[in-house]
Amino acid sequence: MHDSMTGPCAAGHPLVHIAGLGKTYAGADGLPVQALDGIDLSIGRGQFTCVVGPSGCGKSTLLRILAGVMPAGSGTIEIAGRRLDGPSRDVGVVFQSPVLLPWRNILSNVMVPAEVQKLPADDARARARDLLDMVGLSDFAHRYPGELSGGMQQRVGLCRALVHNPSLLLMDEPFGALDAMTRETMNLELLRIWHEKDATVLLITHSIPEAVFLADQVVVMAARPGRIVANYPIDLPRPRRLDMFSTPAFGAHVRRIRSHFNSRGEID
Amino acid sequence: MATPRALTAVFSSPRALSPVVLLVLLAAWEGAVRALHVPAIVLPAPSAVVQALWLEIRSGTLWPHFLVTCEEILAGFGIGAIVGIGLGVLIGQSRFLEQVFYPYLVAAQTIPKVAIAPILVIWLGYGLSSKIVITATIAFFPALSNTIVGLQATPREQMEMLRACTATQWQIFCMARFPQALPYIFAGLDVAAVLSVIGAIVGEFVGARAGLGYLILQMNFSFDMAGVFSILLVLCLIGICLHLAVGLVRRRVLFWTAGQADPLPGL
């Protein structure tokens, strides 16, 4: 699948359509691990979707299948009306760990997707520099990953996912290693990029307030087997501002989603 | 006089202590040979070895043999390394090819090279080429096996990251698998470099008209023990120089592993 996802498309047709998706891993002890079971999910074009759920409930598995780097076990996935059959040029992925190449400096790590897709090097480099500037790492363009903290590496991973200007963004806890302040700044920047580009975003997070702040819909997952237990539309007005965190409507959304988790952070 | 503080410093640092140990051993050797009147034909004193080496250098007998052996070592090492890495890259492309070919390569490796050296001398003659081939067959295997292992060492996450942005197998090889294999390849080259010295000497022992191995045999026939030991010293120095050279290139190429453990630290 190498064509763009921004072509004409029947109105109201979702960009991503997942039906009955299941995935079972062969565990190291030979016992099967059912990571996903009966996942149904639609993501509209230009929609911002957040996924929350306890550790081990299959969030990363879902994201890796959507990225086309792991085959689905059962069910169907359609992206832009076509059956998913592998990675796509028009998708940007932020993995849960930064996965930088230690022998490339930061700038050329960000450039990896552009190089792979043979995009014009000068444009891509300019864009990579802009992105590094946006995440506050322009002074580190010529340093190496080993010299950066975990949170800095994660921001580089974000730039790399954006450098080829994809219209679908898959992000696995992209801000997990960041402090609260940087995280808020990153959230705002992400919303700005999403809005400018009219991109579609699927973002996994452990933070319910973050999910509510960013999303149009919040998907709640539960473990063993990994499944979707709820899907909340978030109707807070856009553009979102940081002072919304303290509004009653925001609090009500957060409480409703949190009610799925018991005191140990698991789903009852 | 060394103060107690300086002595403590020497004894707590391996780099400082190591040459001290060497000097103590040499002194003990020298002292024992002199005190016990060991005949030079049995065991020469270190001073006699150094003196013999000095005479060989002064008279010019050492130099042509030294050059011959260096040529054999370098050419054999180079060929073995290039063929080993090249074949390793081919076989390391897939677990499938590895499983098909690797057992035979291991089987070939178990043949003692000393045993095939006479055959190679018959095939290729008494000149340089038989020694170069023997050296290359010895240097080949560590380069090959480490390349294969290194190419399988790329973390799954890196492969997935590259595949997610539609990288081809070739792009994944160039961008991740080969650089990831380089530390393993250099560790293999380090072993290969030291083994090359053995290869060249084995070849010369079997049949040669020149070289340090040939010189050792000549000196053995004339019971020149100090001479034999002096050549061993030269061979040792060649091996150390090769090891240092590989380490130097390694540190330049693998700049991102600075501070990580060296396979053979200390040198």
Ligand SMILES: Nc1ncnc2c1ncn2[C@@H]1O[C@H](COP(=O)(O)OP(=O)(O)OP(=O)(O)O)[C@@H](O)[C@H]1O
């Ligand atoms: N490669 C694998 N082989 C076998 N089992 C796996 C593999 N990857 C994940 N699993 C299992 O699948 C389940 C879901 O894993 P996944 O990584 O998708 O969880 P997650 O929701 O992303 O968790 P976290 O929030 O901790 O990142 C877990 O039970 C895990 O043990």
Ligand SMILES: [Mg+2]
């Ligand atoms: Mg995960």
